[in-house]
Amino acid sequence: MQALINKLRIKLNQPLPGAQAHNLMSPKLSTGNRVNFKFDKAPRKGAVLILLYEKEGEIWFPMIQRPLYDGVHSGQMALPGGRYEETDGDLKVTAMRETQEEIGVEPGQVGVIGHLSEFMVSASNHLIVPYVGFSKEIPRFIPDEVEVDEIIEAPLSQLLDKSRLKEKEIVTAHGYRLHSPYFDIQDKVVWGATAMMLSEFAAIIEDL
Known part of the structure; x- marks a missing residue:
C-alpha cells in the first residue's frame, strides 16, 4: 500500500492523461457525437474522492449508488463527493466534507495524495476535481x-x-439513447462521468 501511495504522489504531480483517458469511456449518440448540453449559468464547482484502503490483501475503493429521483444522475453509480460550498475554502475540503456526509468517513481518516484532471460533467453543469486519498x-x-x-x-x-x-445502450434521464462504454464492477454498471474519471485513474495506475 505505502509503495503505491509513494508512486501516486509522484505521478499525480506530473502531466496527467486527462481527456485522452476520459474519451475512452465517453458515451455517444448513434451519430458518434457526444450530447451537447447548453446552460445559461457558469458551471458549479465540486469535488469527489477516490478513497484507497487495504483489505484482504488487495487495494479497495468505495463507490455509491444514487437513489432513484427526478434528476440527471438518478440511480447512477458515483464516487462520494458533491458541490463546493463557500465555507469549504477549497475543493479538497469539499471532497472530505462530502465523503463524510455521504459514506461516514471522517476527514481525519483520509490522507490526500493528490488529484486527477479537472472534469466537466456536462449533463449537470458541474466542474469536478477528483481527489485521490487513502485510509x-x-x-x-x-x-x-x-x-x-x-x-x-x-x-x-x-x-x-x-x-x-464493456459497452451497452443506455437511456438517460433526458431521453437520449447513448452507446456507452462502462466498467462492470461488482456487477454494477459504472458509466458516464464516473467511468470517465476512473478511466484516468486506471491509466495512471497502469503506468506506475
Missing part, C-alpha cells in the same frame, strides 16, 4: 439515508481488468 484502516461506512442507496466496495483489480470493460 490506513478499513473504513467503517455509514451511508447517508437520503443521498445514498447503497455503498459498493470494489477491489482496484476489477477497475484494471480489461475483461470488465
Whole structure:
C-alpha cells in the first residue's frame, strides 16, 4: 500500500492523461457525437474522492449508488463527493466534507495524495476535481439515508481488468439513447462521468 501511495504522489504531480483517458469511456449518440448540453449559468464547482484502503490483501475503493429521483444522475453509480460550498475554502475540503456526509468517513481518516484532471460533467453543469486519498484502516461506512442507496466496495483489480470493460445502450434521464462504454464492477454498471474519471485513474495506475 505505502509503495503505491509513494508512486501516486509522484505521478499525480506530473502531466496527467486527462481527456485522452476520459474519451475512452465517453458515451455517444448513434451519430458518434457526444450530447451537447447548453446552460445559461457558469458551471458549479465540486469535488469527489477516490478513497484507497487495504483489505484482504488487495487495494479497495468505495463507490455509491444514487437513489432513484427526478434528476440527471438518478440511480447512477458515483464516487462520494458533491458541490463546493463557500465555507469549504477549497475543493479538497469539499471532497472530505462530502465523503463524510455521504459514506461516514471522517476527514481525519483520509490522507490526500493528490488529484486527477479537472472534469466537466456536462449533463449537470458541474466542474469536478477528483481527489485521490487513502485510509490506513478499513473504513467503517455509514451511508447517508437520503443521498445514498447503497455503498459498493470494489477491489482496484476489477477497475484494471480489461475483461470488465464493456459497452451497452443506455437511456438517460433526458431521453437520449447513448452507446456507452462502462466498467462492470461488482456487477454494477459504472458509466458516464464516473467511468470517465476512473478511466484516468486506471491509466495512471497502469503506468506506475
